[in-house]
Amino acid sequence: MTVRVGIPRGLLYYYYGPLWTDFFESLGAEVIISEETNKKIVEMGVKSTVDEACLPVKIYHGHVKNLMDQKVDYIFLPRLMSIYKNEYICPKFCGLPEMVNHSIRNLPTMIQPTIDFRKSKKDLPRIVEEVGGYFTSDRRKTEWAFNKALERYRQYKTALRQGVLPTDALARKNDEGFHTMGSGDKIALLGHPYNLYDDFISMNLVKKLRGYGLQVLTPESMDVKTMNEKAAVMDKKMFWSFGRKILGTAFHAMEQQDIQGIIYLSSFGCGLDSVLADIVERRVRRNSDKPFTLLTLDEHTGEAGMDTRIEAFVDMIKWRRNHENNFSAYGQHIHSHQSIVR
Incomplete structure (x- = not known):
């Protein structure tokens, strides 16, 4: 039976979503992306989050609940600390796993690696192996899947620098290429x-x-x-x-x-x-x-x-x-x- 892994269509989905989607699919998983943001998702998120949270964080909680309705086996929700050397991400990203875990009940298994490249990216292979371990015990397969996904992701980022917006790029099939x-x-x-x-x-x-x-x-x-x-x-x-x-x-x-x-x-x-x-x-x-x-x-x-x-x-x-x-x-x-x- 194919494993279903959910990715919330919120926060940095339009930035890193294509990378992890291709990675999971190359490992044989079925990737479920939550529905596009709508009134119901917003309402679910607002009810599940503290009032002090910003709108994007509230909506993210709504996307998590949307994935639960779709009966996924896993939800991918990394803890993003830093993606560049000597720089940080918003503190709400750092505590996002705790916010979701304490705000929403009966969650499926959560894949929550810590991504912290503040000093260097030397931990990337370990993170990839940790995430890939949910789907296969074959390290070589995990490495192959990530390298394949990374190549596609580089094409995606190149298209963005050429003036293609993420929404346009993600709306097209892989074999159709990108347009400016x-x-x-x-x-x-x-x-x-x-x-x-x-x-x-x-x-x-x-x-x-x-x-x-x-x-x-x-x-x-x-x-x-x-x-x-x-x-x-x-x-x-x-x-x-x-x-x-x-x-x-x-x-x-x-x-x-x-x-x-x-x-x-x-x-x-x-x-x-x-x-x-x-x-x-x-x-x-x-x-x-x-x-x-x-x-x-x-x-x-x-x-x-x-x-x-x-x-x-x-x-x-x-x-x-x-x-x-x-x-x-x-x-x-x-x-x-x-x-x-x-």
Whole structure:
């Protein structure tokens, strides 16, 4: 009988989900991804979590309960401490296994390895062997499965850097390849992946922006070297991994003539965002004339208000472009007039 392992479609699913999905499938397991976020999942998560938790953590609990309804044998829920040297992940990720274990009853077997690369990644083989041990005792098979999954994951990350968003990449079959975004005015959309790529949380923000003919660029679209160089201009090192990515993207976007505006999508109650959003907004308004807007979400946010702010942002981009075009045309007219006078 095929073993069924569940992966919650929340938090860093859009970042690492493809890697672990391919790994488990290569080991012969059936991977069950929880349903896309919906009202029921949000309600289950809110009821299962303490009030002080941020919206993405509440929703993650709802995805765990959704997987339980699908009768999986295992649920994969790693403890993420650090994914880069000398950097950290949000503290809520570190304690997520305890939060879920104490908030939800009758859980299936939980696969909960500790991933801490703060000093080095030398423990990766041990982690892979630990997780693979739930499905096979053959170490060589586990190593082969992970290397196969890692190769596919590198293709996935390459596609993201070329401008493909995770939601687009994951929606396509493995043999169909990836495609990049179309043409149109570019904007930078900042935020954590679990906010940006969950259509329910973001209220279809990406789709709405594309509906206005905009090309959406996110931190995952950025070249890592460029991102790190831009983030390094801060007086102190940003030791939150996703904070570094967000700041690097924001500072780069400010300098790019083809990027017309910047949106920061944040969830209410996120301590890291409360700092980052303020830094980004101050820098953009001080050093750039690009339109900027901060959108803050929680489980009570109304979509009508969100749509109004998006429309105002798009109108500002159009006004700015038309204003520049009119100024350029006026300059050409003056230059032509002066040439005739001469």
